[in-house]
Amino acid sequence: MISAHRLTKTYGARTAVDAIDFTVEPGRVTGFLGPNGAGKSTTMRMVLGLDRPTSGTVTVNGRRYVDSPAPLREVGALLEARALHPGRSARDHLRWLAVSNGIPSRRVGEVLELVGLTSVAGQRVGRFSLGMGQRLGIAAALLGDPPVVVLDEPVNGLDPEGIRWVRTLARDLAAEGRTVFVSSHLMSEMALTADHLVVIGRGRVLADCSTAEFVAEHAASHVRVRSPQQDRVVTLLRDAGLDVAAHGGELRVQGPDAATVGELVGSAGLLLHELTLVRSSLEDAFMTLTADSVEYAGASR
Amino acid sequence: MTMGTHAWTRTDLPARPARTATLRAEWVKFWTVRSTPWSFAAVFVLGAGLTTLICALVAEDLARGEVGEPAGAFLTWGLLLAQVAAVVLGALTVTSEYGTGMIRATLTATPRRGAVLVAKAVVLASTLFVAGTLTAVAGYLGGNWFLEREGVGMALTDDGVLRALVGSGLYLAGLGLFAAGVGLLVRHTAAVVSIVLGLVFVVGTMVGLLPGAWGEWAAKLMPGNAGSGIAAVESFNPLLLDPWTGFAVFLAEVAVVLALGAVAFTRRDA
Numbered sequence: 001m002i003s004a005h006r007l008t009k010t011y012g013a014r015t016a017v018d019a020i021d022f023t024v025e026p027g028r029v030t031g032f033l034g035p036n037g038a039g040k041s042t043t044m045r046m047v048l049g050l051d052r053p054t055s056g057t058v059t060v061n062g063r064r065y066v067d068s069p070a071p072l073r074e075v076g077a078l079l080e081a082r083a084l085h086p087g088r089s090a091r092d093h094l095r096w097l098a099v100s101n102g103i104p105s106r107r108v109g110e111v112l113e114l115v116g117l118t119s120v121a122g123q124r125v126g127r128f129s130l131g132m133g134q135r136l137g138i139a140a141a142l143l144g145d146p147p148v149v150v151l152d153e154p155v156n157g158l159d160p161e162g163i164r165w166v167r168t169l170a171r172d173l174a175a176e177g178r179t180v181f182v183s184s185h186l187m188s189e190m191a192l193t194a195d196h197l198v199v200i201g202r203g204r205v206l207a208d209c210s211t212a213e214f215v216a217e218h219a220a221s222h223v224r225v226r227s228p229q230q231d232r233v234v235t236l237l238r239d240a241g242l243d244v245a246a247h248g249g250e251l252r253v254q255g256p257d258a259a260t261v262g263e264l265v266g267s268a269g270l271l272l273h274e275l276t277l278v279r280s281s282l283e284d285a286f287m288t289l290t291a292d293s294v295e296y297a298g299a300s301r
Numbered sequence: 302m303t304m305g306t307h308a309w310t311r312t313d314l315p316a317r318p319a320r321t322a323t324l325r326a327e328w329v330k331f332w333t334v335r336s337t338p339w340s341f342a343a344v345f346v347l348g349a350g351l352t353t354l355i356c357a358l359v360a361e362d363l364a365r366g367e368v369g370e371p372a373g374a375f376l377t378w379g380l381l382l383a384q385v386a387a388v389v390l391g392a393l394t395v396t397s398e399y400g401t402g403m404i405r406a407t408l409t410a411t412p413r414r415g416a417v418l419v420a421k422a423v424v425l426a427s428t429l430f431v432a433g434t435l436t437a438v439a440g441y442l443g444g445n446w447f448l449e450r451e452g453v454g455m456a457l458t459d460d461g462v463l464r465a466l467v468g469s470g471l472y473l474a475g476l477g478l479f480a481a482g483v484g485l486l487v488r489h490t491a492a493v494v495s496i497v498l499g500l501v502f503v504v505g506t507m508v509g510l511l512p513g514a515w516g517e518w519a520a521k522l523m524p525g526n527a528g529s530g531i532a533a534v535e536s537f538n539p540l541l542l543d544p545w546t547g548f549a550v551f552l553a554e555v556a557v558v559l560a561l562g563a564v565a566f567t568r569r570d571a
Contacts, residue, residue, distance in 0.1 A: 049412045050405055051570040066412035069317035083406040085334055085397060092333035093406075100326035100410040102318025140406070144315075 001026055001179055002047060002148065006056035009042050009203075016042045018203035019056060024181045026147070029174045031194030031211070032183040035290050039203040040183040041079075044152045047181075048077050060148055072101040076141030077150040082133055086126025090117055090136050093125060094143060103144050111139040130157030138169070148179040155189060167193045187286035191215065201290040218285035223261045225251040226274035236268050237261070250274070323411050327420040330407075331428070336393050341428075343386035344473070345436045351379030352440030357447040364451035372453045373534030377465050379440050380433075380472070380532050384525075385498060387429055387473040391480030392493035394425050395562075399488040404571050414567045418485075422559070425481060426474040434470030437532070441466060461534045464544065468531035471548065475528055476501075479555045485562025501525030509540075527551040 002024040009017040017039040024030045034040050045051040047058050049066040057064070060075050068074050084093060094108040112118045115135040120128075125136060134157055141149055151170065155163045170193055174180045184190050190197060190211070197214050199207040207214060226249060227233045234251060237244045242261075243254040253261055258277045265272055331337055355378045362368045363375075398404040411417050441462070448454040455462050476497075484493045505526050508519035520526055521542050528551030530536055531544040541547060 045405075045570075048409050050408055063314075068314070068412070070315040071412060072410055073315035077409055079402075079405055079409075083402045083404075083409075085330075085401045085403045087334045087336070088330075089333070092329065096326045096329040096333070097406065097410050099329055100318070100322055102316065102322050 002058065002060050002181060004043070004056070004058040007043065007046060007053055007058050008055045009046060009051060010054045015203055017046070020200065020203070020205050022198045022205060022208055024179055025196070026179040027174060027177050028195035029170050029180045029182060029193055030196045030198060031190035032181060032198050032200070033187060033190050033286070034185065034200040036185055038200045040200065041152055044079070044150060044183060047150060048075070070101040070144070072097060072103065072144035072146065074146055075148045075150060076144060076146040078134070078137040078141045078154055079152050084125050084133065084136070087124055089122050090125055091121040093136065094140060097140055097143055101144055107143055107145070111142050114142065115139040131159060131162050134158055149173050149181070151182045153183055155184065163189070187283045199289060206289055218289060221277060221279045223253040223256065223258050224274060224276045224278050225253060225261060225272065227265070227270060227272055229270050233265055233270055236264060236270065240264055323416045323420040324423060326410065327424045331424050334397070336397070337390065340386045340390035341432050344383045344432050345439070347386060348379040348383030348436035349439035349443060351382055352377060353443030353447070355379070356444030360447040360451040360453065363448065363453045370537055371535040372448055373455060373461060374537050376441050376444055376455065376462070376534045377437050377469050377532050380437065380469050383436060384473060384476055384501065387433070387477045388480045388497045389494055390429070391425060391477030392484045392490055392497070394421055395481050395484030396488060396490040396493055400490060408571050415563070418563055418566060421481065422478060425477050429477040430470040430474040433473030434467055437466040437469035455534065465532055465534040468544065468548070472528050472532040475551055475555050479524060479558055482555065482558035482562040485566045522550060524551055524554050527554070
């Protein structure tokens with residue numbers, strides 16, 4: 001479990017993280033979502049003791065990260081920017097990490113196998129593609145078999161197959177009961193991966209709820225209806241107290257699900273050509289929510 | 302794909318790794334980048350090779366008494382250039398971590414920054430001491446062979462010879478630490494190497510041009526001048542401090558730079 005309490009980081013006059021509170025619970029994937037520059041990486045660096053909070057606290061399993069005797073066995077982390085020496089081989093990189101935390105050396109082979117880098121383990125990591133680098137970072141995160149896993153933008157630079165792999169891995173880790181905290185600036189990716197969302201913008205928490213709640217609350221939906229007897233359908237639905245708007249040959253019905261609309265129309269013996277539930281995309285919802293907090297918005301927006 | 306199926310409710314403290322874990326991790330890191338063996342190769346080739354070469358070149362003139370310098374001044378002469386490699390190695394120990402982002406991996410693995418610093422210093426100083434001493438011994442054996450042929454060689458038991466051989470190791474170890482300390486403050490390889498070599502080679506010579514006692518003492522106290530005396534059997538420059546006095550001054554300077562570096566390292570964000 002990760003708990004932040006009034007966590008704050010300022011750089012001179014700029015406040016990167018502004019007194020945020022959140023809790024990351026075990027057994028589920030918590031998505032940490034925000035536009036670039038929202039304070040995600042700064043927050044994650046404070047979780048890991050790399051940056052010192054200006055005020056407030058953040059703890060992992062009730063302790064500050066820096067107080068852990070063997071932190072890699074408590075928290076596995078993939079940091080956004082590469083944290084590797086390009087001249088060292090993948091195996092050697094994992095080897096020194098294992099030695100530093102008293103992790104048995106057999107784990108090195110196990111995590112290399114897990115991320116699919118066994119065949120290139122002897123190569124210098126400077127030759128690795130972005131995706132291979134991300135896989136090595138994930139191998140390093142899992143080296144200590146930690147109960148808490150922190151992944152900062154893990155799908156950056158991955159191909160679709162790699163993205164699916166990370167998504168499955170994150171969900172598997174959570175299913176084992178681990179605490180999984182994944183940051184991303186891609187709402188669509190988080191919608192598929194995360195059970196719970198912490199959304200931040202300009203250093204403040206904008207939403208902290210389950211992904212389902214977030215979708216229900218922020219993603220507007222309507223039912224699209226097409227009928228050769230449009231006028232009669234409009235009258236019927238309006239009589240049933242529904243909010244109906246006609247857009248050319250289609251009707252947009254706010255509120256109920258498609259089944260309710262279909263049953264109403266069917267029981268009146270009217271014809272339907274189309275009945276579809278239309279959601280505005282999550283990306284739109286995310287944009288709407290964070291619109292005010294985007295640091296570098298294009299002038300046209 | 303063995304992930305295990307633990308119930309991950311573990312919140313107890315993991316076992317503390319052995320006390321030597323940080324040191325061993327730094328040891329693995331040190332030897333798994335190519336710059337390390339290259340730097341030591343440079344120390345050895347420059348140090349032992351150039352000592353042997355200069356002795357071979359001056360042996361005849363020394364025997365005829367035409368050099369105007371004592372024979373002992375040449376027996377560790379190659380160290381003058383070998384110290385460049387020691388400075389580069391010392392700088393890289395710190396700056397390569399900042400340059401590549403490695404420092405974030407290092408500090409997530411070992412958040413106790415003091416422990417990281419001590420481990421780095423021990424690995425760097427101990428390896429440079431061994432390399433510097435072996436290089437000086439090899440240079441002495443090679444160079445003295447040419448001096449012996451002309452009858453001007455020196456025995457190991459002669460005054461200052463053993464002290465200079467071990468002193469070569471001590472001086473390189475100290476200089477490497479000095480560069481590492483500057484690295485903690487500046488965090489940039491080229492800048493650190495320029496600053497330290499500039500201090501040793503350029504500023505160390507130039508301050509001697511200052512007028513009077515000022516210039517004399519500034520020259521005595523510059524790190525390269527104060528520290529390198531211990532590595533020479535006899536000095537070219539009679540104005541410098543005694544070998545051990547000079548080395549004590551040098552160690553104090555190294556300690557100050559390292560202390561400032563340590564404060565920066567523990568206070569700043571990684």
